[in-house]
Amino acid sequence: MAEATAKALFDAAEAARAAVDADAKMALTEQAAALWRAASELEDGPLRAEALADPGAPAKPELVDPRRVAKRNPGSGSGRAAHLHALTHIEFVATNLAWDAVVRFRGMPLAYYQQWAQVALEEAEHFTALRARLRDAGADYGDFAAHNGLWDMAARTADDPLARMMMVPRYLEARALEAAPIMQAKFRQAGDEASAALIARIAKEEIGHVAAGSRWFGHLCQSRGQDRREAFVTLLDGFARGRPKGPFELDIRRQAGFTEWELAWLEQGG
Template structure:
């Protein structure tokens, strides 16, 4: 490969998990070594389905079984679900590179770094599955993250607002509770992995926040009002409770935290007859 966009597209197309991760690692190494240009002369923005293995089978979220973390099957289900999220996150970061042209060079460097960390997370979780004698693909999963990618494929501002700042930020809210439960049952190796993932994901959400803010400034839009408008048209509702400390560290403002808390409270109010 001679440019980053081409390399990101090749990794995005790859349907084999280990190959996709390897291509991401190779791409970042070459980019950091100064061996690649940023773009080719052709567009790579038309991929509507990323490369993925034939398994897991994708189902609706309501069809996924819910099990207690106190059982081995429950922990396997949790790890598989998290691995699936991380695999999708690799594709989302690569797609952010391929799909949106005209952004500053650091935007592409940022998302390549995110892709590399997501690949590391996926491989780490896959090793936990293998310790249980399972592998990624053994259980069903859902495709909600990629559906949101397609819903925001027309505009990088929408993508930054509704994937890192809405979908991925949810991980900042729920992961501490999962860590607490796993700690109580002595799953300390898995706890260490999830703490590493949480720390990295704060940075990933910050990347989304930073470029969302940049795009709003370029278009002379109010970030808070624009975010509220985008949330009002989004099929996914924002819901709490929120990890306010992690969200503030990831670049959310106090005004945004007030907004999303108000939206969450409004959703929870009983509808009048």
């Protein structure tokens, strides 16, 4: 079988990104990830993607202000379902985010696209697993309102892959890693060991996703001749309005590719 052309690879990624139906998006993600995994070279193509619409998403869940999202206490039946729904929604958006990193930013090495295609596949697997737990709780994806904070940051960083790598994986997703043990404890206290174990497994895999952001953040700094420390501080100041608040899980962040200088800088304001 002939290897897919660059156009076919990017078209497959965009098809997954644009799919509206959740099941279709996950199926197309599996297909596109397989194509990218099999690629051995990426011939020259357009350095800039055409104007992109927002990624595809179903009509439900309704997207609302974060303050209007249902309370998520796993100690009650409805609260547990609401919490699982919020996690499921995050993984749906994360699937779109990974494909957006592929489709939007051209002129990167093949390894960049292959890594983010693999991230998309893993995010889709997380979505499917969490949706199964949500259904076990008597609900389904779309039954609760959700917010779009994760995608809002993607929209703000749409013009620069360096900003995207810093602010989505290395800022928002890194904070989610630090919240995972707290979520696990809440589900265990509610007697839901299966959900706690699933969150633990997902969190372990998400370390690799943040590490992907760290890898390509470093690559872009080096290729642009930009000081990594300066880029780290400048982007946080510009997009997060200053130094994030601690406490920080330093060992997890080390595994995710944070440098000792970055960790020390974060700790100074924690």
